[in-house]
């Protein structure tokens with residue numbers, strides 16, 4: 444039976460380090476958070492960001508713009524935050540209304556204040572192995588893997604999902620650790636090859652958003668399974684991996700909820716503390 448790889452204890456340790464680095468700054472760093480439109484999911488995410496920020500001595504400044512906000516107006520708002528010296532980091536909450544292109548928006552956040560690591564300059568640094576910070580979810584997955592004490596060098600790692608926000612940055616971080624990496628996506632599934640790749644994974648990471656996509660019977664005995672997916676099924680939240688069956692075969696498995704999720708906000712705050720330190 445697999446050990447549960449819970450995010451909370453890992454997050455608690457990292458929070459202690461963040462508290463110390465915030466204290467050593469000698470000022471209260473500020474994170475500006477911008478939301479456009481209404482979304483229950485991001486409202487909940489904002490609430491947990493605010494709570495963790497307060498816990499760590501970070502000033503969380505939230506602004507909400509209307510659902511009709513134009514791209515130009517949001518860019519203008521971000522530029523004001525870029526030039527505000529009392530703001531150390533900027534996060535734009537997702538999803539954005541349909542009229543706003545997130546890639547354009549993230550390119551307008553000053554790279555030094557980009558706490559999500561999604562500005563092209565920061566993605567470029569990640570590619571070159573020179574990034575100070577990593578996109579939050581990808582960073583959270585790396586911390587969970589690290590907490591198992593597993594050396595990724597030469598390991599068969601299979602990553603399912605290649606989104607700009609999760610899969611692609613995570614692929615770069617895994618390659619940096621010399622994992623033997625296979626990246627699967629919709630093309631892999633359509634070619635009928637997802638199962639064969641998953642079956643040989645010593646470390647399996649799934650970030651798709653489809654409940655039950657990965658059958659528990661596909662999991663290799665003794666594998667580490669990190670399930671990033673979040674899916675609502677009836678009144679329950681589940682991941683992308685069939686948990687009960689997978690738990691019988693894996694050595695470690697993340698619960699959903701309670702695995703990657705609790706760490707993501709902590710990684711955001713660590714990125715903010717790093718940004719504030721670099722700006723000093």
Ligand code: NDP
Nearest residue numbers: 604605606609628629632650651652671672673703704707
């Ligand atoms: P996206 O929808 O942007 O990306 C999903 C990825 O899965 C794409 O690369 C897509 O490929 C691939 N995909 C879709 N269908 C299949 C399939 N049948 N087989 C294989 N691959 C497939 O989602 P995100 O990356 O933003 O998020 C992924 C999941 O992680 C979601 O459930 C999200 O809620 C969750 N999440 C959780 C976080 C946390 O903190 N726990 C944080 C962020 C996300 P293609 O693009 O080619 O179609």
